[in-house]
Amino acid sequence: MKSAAEYLKGHVFEARRPRRELQPVVAHADAVQAIEQALADAEKYRYLLMRALRHHDAAETTAAPSRLADIRPAFPTTEAPVLPMYPALAA
Numbered sequence: 001m002k003s004a005a006e007y008l009k010g011h012v013f014e015a016r017r018p019r020r021e022l023q024p025v026v027a028h029a030d031a032v033q034a035i036e037q038a039l040a041d042a043e044k045y046r047y048l049l050m051r052a053l054r055h056h057d058a059a060e061t062t063a064a065p066s067r068l069a070d071i072r073p074a075f076p077t078t079e080a081p082v083l084p085m086y087p088a089l090a091a
Contacts, residue, residue, distance in 0.1 A: 011026050
């Protein structure tokens with residue numbers, strides 16, 4: 001993604017205000033054009049991000065049941081008593 005300065009790269013010129021140094025200046029029309037281009041790029045990146053998230057979500061929902069079946073045997077099936085880690089503090 002471009003930075004803000006990259007959208008204005010070709011449109012900046014230097015102007016001198018009375019009794020001051022040269023300062024970078026951008027014409028209003030060029031600034032509006034750069035903003036419109038940035039918004040169009042942001043919309044494109046948003047579309048690509050949402051598409052990637054939907055694709056990732058779809059892939060994860062289809063793969064989750066098989067992974068869950070792999071994880072389930074790792075848990076003990078019998079109930080084991082839960083003992084306090086520090087018996088002196090539990091009393």
